[in-house]
Amino acid sequence: MPDLIRLREFLPDGKCAALVTSEVSRRYLSGFPASAGAFVVTQSRFILAVDFRYYEAAQKAVQPPIEVVRCTRLIDDLNRIFLQENIESVYIEDESVTVAYCSELQTALIPQVLTEGLSAKLNEMRLIKSDEEVEKIITAQRITERAYTEVLNMLKPGVTERQIAVELEHLIKVYGGERVAFDLICITGENTSLPHGVPGDRVVKEGDFFTFDIGAVYDGYHSDMTRTVAVKSATDEMRMIYETVLQAHLKAARAITAGNTAAKVDIAARDHIDSCGYGAYFGHSTGHGVGLMIHEDPTVYRTNHTVLRDNMVITDEPGIYLPGRFGVRIEDMYLVKGEYAVDLAGIPKELTII
Ligand SMILES: [Mn+2]
Structure with missing residues (x-):
């Protein structure tokens, strides 16, 4: 359970x-x-208000100090609680409430609506994962790895991106994922130069790269991994680009320490790619937090000076994308633990030729 006392504070x-x-x-x-x-x-209560559809299940699942309250018309029930507790003002989630819902709340709620700070507080709390949350992220990663390892067997010339993507999604569910963490990126050949390419009818050919950017959700928690593999063979240039991205990834991974900033992790990867002459072909940030959402704080970019602390989970995913030709990205999640980040992936990062 998260530290509800910190939210009360x-x-x-x-x-x-x-x-x-x-x-x-x-x-x-x-x-x-x-x-x-x-x-x-x-100040004195934590209340989960749910409707008829969820009431019985919530009563069984939710533990004190949280109380479960059944609601029929949410706003009326909230007003009743606020009156009981003599609440005069109420913070709402400024980053997720729509303009329409905000205006409805402002009109219908008896307390004054405050629209600053609550989302930032919740984001800050979610930065640091409990051991239980980390375990769920690892389980999601293991499910992905099992599906990935199996699907590599069908990665052969003639198969389409879509066939691979559909099979991976199927296997992720078979192995216990509640769903995929995002629209899986399974792309090959020239499409690999598109960081967020969409799987289509392109057929795998000998000598192509194939990029998997894949993840599962387990009990609400996401995983995120990218592997770029070569089909049958790889040119010297493909190997050289791969090695450059791998070294950038490893340098960033070594920068993931408690006390270092997210910016320094990004710069470690970016400086390496720049020094090899490919800086113009690495146009996205090096990583992001992962948890209940696939992308959450902290963004791992040179402008983000958030200090890394124990039990944050972030991705490290540098890439080089040569337009119209090919691209390489290598991504894994790391758990911040003191001086050394824990690599949450169990799949080798070296170039695999299938
Ligand atoms: Mn990612």
Whole structure:
């Protein structure tokens, strides 16, 4: 369970509450997945409000100090709670509430609606993963690895990107993933120069690169991994680009230490690629946080000076993309632990020729 006390400390006084409505944050705070509802924090109570569809399951799943309240018309039920607790102002999630919902809340809620700070506080809490959260991320990664290892057997000249992507998605579910973490990127040949290319009818040919950017979701938590493999053979240039990206990845990985900044991780990878003359072909950030969302804080980019701390999980995914020709990206998740980051992947990073 997250440290709910830290969220309570965000409230300036007993007349102020936090109203959490986004699916991700409700799940994070309560541990209970539901497509609708609210999580309310006051100085004295933590309340999960869910409707009839979720009430029985939530009562079984949710532990004290969280109370489960059944709601019928959410806004009326929230007003009742706020009146009971003498709440005069309420923070809402400024980064996820739509303009329309915000205006509805401003009109219908009795307390004054405050629109600054709650999302930042929740994002900050989610930066540091509990050991339980880390275990779920690792499980999601192991599911992906099992599916990936199996699908490599069908990666042969003649197969299409789409066939590979469909099989991977199927296997991720077979091996226990609740779903894929994002639209899987399974691309080959010239398409590999597109960092977020979409799998289509392109046929795998001998001498092509094939890029997998894949992940699973396990109990709400995501995994993220990219491998670029060569089909049957690779030219010297392909090997050289691959080696450049691999060294950039490893340099960034060594920079992932508690106390270092996200910026320094990015710069470690970027400087290496720049020094090899390919800086213009690495146009995205080196990584991002992973957890209940596939992309979360911290962004691993040279402008982000967030200090890395133990139990953050971030990706390291430099790449080089030569337009119209080919691209290489190597991505893994790392758990920040003191002086050495823990590599959460169990698949070798060296160039694999299938
Ligand atoms: Mn990623």
